[in-house]
Amino acid sequence: MTQKTIILAEEINQEINPVTFELIDLAGKLAPSEDPEIVYPTHTDTDRAKQLAEKTGLRVTRLKIQGSRGYNPETYKQAMQTYLEQKRFTYLLAANNTRNRDYIPALAHRLGNSCISQISGIKQSENKICFLSPMFAGKYEALLEPETGSAFLLAQPGSFQANPPLFETVGEVVEQTYAGKPKFIHSQGMEHDQEESEDLKKAQVVVSAGRGINEQDNLELIKRTATLFNKGSMACSRPICDMGWLDYKYQVGETGATVTPEVYMACGISGSMQHISGMSRSQLIVAVNKDPGASIFNHADICIQEDAASFLETFLEVCS
Numbered sequence: 387m388t389q390k391t392i393i394l395a396e397e398i399n400q401e402i403n404p405v406t407f408e409l410i411d412l413a414g415k416l417a418p419s420e421d422p423e424i425v426y427p428t429h430t431d432t433d434r435a436k437q438l439a440e441k442t443g444l445r446v447t448r449l450k451i452q453g454s455r456g457y458n459p460e461t462y463k464q465a466m467q468t469y470l471e472q473k474r475f476t477y478l479l480a481a482n483n484t485r486n487r488d489y490i491p492a493l494a495h496r497l498g499n500s501c502i503s504q505i506s507g508i509k510q511s512e513n514k515i516c517f518l519s520p521m522f523a524g525k526y527e528a529l530l531e532p533e534t535g536s537a538f539l540l541a542q543p544g545s546f547q548a549n550p551p552l553f554e555t556v557g558e559v560v561e562q563t564y565a566g567k568p569k570f571i572h573s574q575g576m577e578h579d580q581e582e583s584e585d586l587k588k589a590q591v592v593v594s595a596g597r598g599i600n601e602q603d604n605l606e607l608i609k610r611t612a613t614l615f616n617k618g619s620m621a622c623s624r625p626i627c628d629m630g631w632l633d634y635k636y637q638v639g640e641t642g643a644t645v646t647p648e649v650y651m652a653c654g655i656s657g658s659m660q661h662i663s664g665m666s667r668s669q670l671i672v673a674v675n676k677d678p679g680a681s682i683f684n685h686a687d688i689c690i691q692e693d694a695a696s697f698l699e700t701f702l703e704v705c706s
């Protein structure tokens with residue numbers, strides 16, 4: 387059976403991850419006249435496949451990975467290989483996240499296909515499609531073309547439209563089981579490192595610090611600005627946590643929290659894709675950065691070219 391595009395579904399907090407809808411949007415751009423198919427590999431007993439078929443109207447394969455106590459790159463790779471070997475496809479679309487980057491490039495290589503990660507857009511000319519992938523903290527974009535007939539594409543969350551498509555029918559759900567045993571890696575389950583901050587989850591205004599805040603003491607300015615708002619919370623980029631200045635529960639981004647507040651204020655944050663993927667669905671983005679070429683300005687609604695600490699001091703003065 388010929389299948390043009392296959393989408394690897396994602397879930398988050400027991401819901402369909404909006405990035406799955408972004409992948410459907412991307413599939414529509416790549417092959418507007420053909421419906422993609424969804425594959426949902428899982429080691430749990432959730433009925434997310436049914437939910438996906440209802441919300442998308444697309445055919446969903448629930449690929450049950452038996453006997454695994456948690457995510458295991460070896461079994462996921464083998465299960466997906468077994469599934470894909472029955473298919474003819476041009477693209478496999480997946481989210482550019484830690485798990486997929488862990489096993490998808492190896493899977494693509496095993497099947498003799500190209501793999502392009504961190505895709506933030508596409509460029510179509512008459513007879514070819516190229517994929518945009520940010521380089522040098524988002525200051526440049528590489529234009530990449532897969533060499534092989536089929537390609538695995540890892541799309542950066544936040545780069546495409548996340549609106550569920552309007553289908554009137556419910557898609558078909560197909561069950562497939564993979565029962566192979568891993569040879570090299572045995573998963574012993576998962577441990578959750580640290581909960582996200584409750585304030586951050588509920589915040590309507592998020593004031594976030596990046597490396598450009600320069601001194602740990604300046605975090606006080608971030609905190610005071612956040613407390614100006616009724617439902618305000620502080621947050622930060624990863625280097626702030628890595629330096630031990632704030633707990634990881636405040637980190638926003640691919641390996642931290644995903645936030646969708648009314649206002650997100652990025653202070654001294656460059657705008658790496660790993661950070662953007664956690665806050666790009668905020669309603670209004672305000673960026674304060676002293677570099678006029680900072681990539682965050684491409685994502686912001688309000689761009690302020692200023693020293694972050696001086697700006698916050700003035701802002702607090704005006705507001706008090």
Ligand SMILES: Cc1cc2nc3c(=O)[nH]c(=O)nc-3n(C[C@H](O)[C@H](O)[C@H](O)COP(=O)(O)OP(=O)(O)OC[C@H]3O[C@@H](n4cnc5c(N)ncnc54)[C@H](O)[C@@H]3O)c2cc1C
Pocket residue numbers: 484523595596597598599600622623624625626637638639640641642643653654655656657658659660661664674675676677680692693694695
């Ligand atoms: C697998 C993986 C996962 C990751 N996950 C995440 C994640 O979840 N979240 C995350 O944030 N990062 C994550 N990262 C790290 C990410 O790639 C970036 O390194 C990080 O986001 C950069 O943080 P930053 O913008 O604070 O720092 P930088 O990139 O160093 O940027 C600092 C910015 O501050 C500006 N600046 C400097 N001085 C001032 C000043 N005085 N006033 C105003 N602006 C100033 C600079 O112009 C610059 O734009 C991840 C990386 C990897 C490899």
